[in-house]
Amino acid sequence: MSAHSHAPHGVTATGKHRQALMLVVIITLSVVVVQVIGAVLSGSLSLLADAGHMLSDAAGVFIALLASWIAARPATVRSTYGYQRAEVLAALANAILLAVIAVVITIEAVRRLGEPAAVRTDVMLIAAALGGAANLVCLFILHGGHRESLNLRGAYLEVLGDLLGSIAVIAAALVIAVTGFTQADAIASILIALMIVPRAWSLLRDVINVLLESAPKGVDPDMIREHILKVRGVVEVHDIHAWTITSGVPVFSAHVVVDSESLNAEGVDRMLDRLTHCLSNHFDTEHCTFQIEPLEHAAHESRQHA
Template sequence: MVGSPLHFGHGQNDRHHHQQAVTAGNERRIRLVFFFTASYALIQAVGGWLSGSLALIADSGHMASDAAVLLLALMAYRIARRPADSTRTYGFHRVRVLAALVNGAALLLLVAWIIWEAIGRIYVPVAVLAEPMLIVAVIGLGVNIAGAWVLWSGNRTDGNLRGAWLHVVGDLLGSIGAIAAAIGIMLTGWSILDPLLSVLVALLIVRSAWSLVRESIHILLQVVPHGVDVRAVEESLARLPGIEEAGHFHAWVLADETIIATVHVSPVREVDPFSLPSLVSSWLWEHYAIDHVTVQVDPPGQLDRAHQ
């Protein structure tokens, strides 16, 4: 091996073929919830106009924005279904990650808008007709419970679906808050309950929205997946039979839970170097569920020199 050219290879049990199946069930679920959300936004807008409730009209805008985000998620699924080509060899699946990032960012913007509006209403109270508000909010709660259940029954490792689910959960919490505010206003006449509960709901949304944004950014920046310790992997690989050295390990998430990795190894002298890719690939799948591994086999001693 000494002085020979570098060898490249993939493990024989490699489970990844640069394509991921776009789950038709997830797409169907988002399509159904999109129609739920868009229809209820229209009902809420009409109800707000007939009752003169600014709160309902504002929330209908919230629902309309969520419907637009769900439509974006549907478009992402359609794009992700396109096959890989010579310039996009991994396909279009990261479009779903971009859609999840937009979903999370939209939620954070929505939270900021809710808090801004709530502060304004605390200083300048807005009259709220509690009875029609309660009726429309109860209808909305039913619609959002149905939508959340439809999405929850899908594949929750799909960031795109998760982003849509978080939007619906935000709507569901908003409906609960609106019901509580309507009942409170009916019993006490305190219209300030509406903005106060709106702030509470917004704060409940922040954590999930930020988590979605952070995870999407980590995938796009090719951050090492959670639970994978680069140094520990290299040390463990170096202890496998037939391997003298291991280094230059890199791992990142393609989309959802599909992990890709590359690593350099050097064989023990007189060990067949072509046996190492399969060995390394099997070990990484068994311990870290890494789908796709590219192994570069270097001459003995070359990795040590590279680190000097």
């Protein structure tokens, strides 16, 4: 016998912040236009690299928005969890996109080190300063929500990287203006690429954990087992599984062996209420499934997991 406590389908962590994500996309694309124009007028590679980075960020956030819309579609007979995992796939695409951008920037920057070009530092400074201001606004918009969703976290980290990139461009412009060392532009571009790599890896690592159905962060199956064993009437717990469908949607299942007094209809109903209450209150897991078993059932059950 099993019990299901369902979190509302379609209400994913990213879905709750769609307006914020859309506003970030609009601001970011506006800055991209300004920085591309500034890069063309100034001849700055680092400014163009920062613009390319911001364009990839806007694309990543747009993918997250599209995925959150897809994730809101209802479950079907074949897709029993709906399409919420689409958000995780979008985060994967975002991580790969970041890695590609880092490689392209590095290749072009290395080439520029051997062939430095003249740079107009005044235009470079203005465009970079506008980009930095816009990034601060976007960070404020995304603050808080980045703790709930992989895609919002990805967007937050990307905007933070953009801010650091803008600072690097400003620093390069000041160095060139004061010393005439034009290679500072290419060096700043390499620094931007280096800032992208760890963020891409961090996002990719979290996506892999979800796709491999690892236990969610902060969820210790052994601790859950201890809590369930304290529920009145529970004799043993085995075949425990804890995983994540998408950000903000943890799932749990277990086989729960109960005493004979809990096996009548009224007793099972109370038992399921206690179990779901335990998971919801202590581990913030609303979607849980319990298979209730009599003690005698263990003799002819093949256990797949502890």
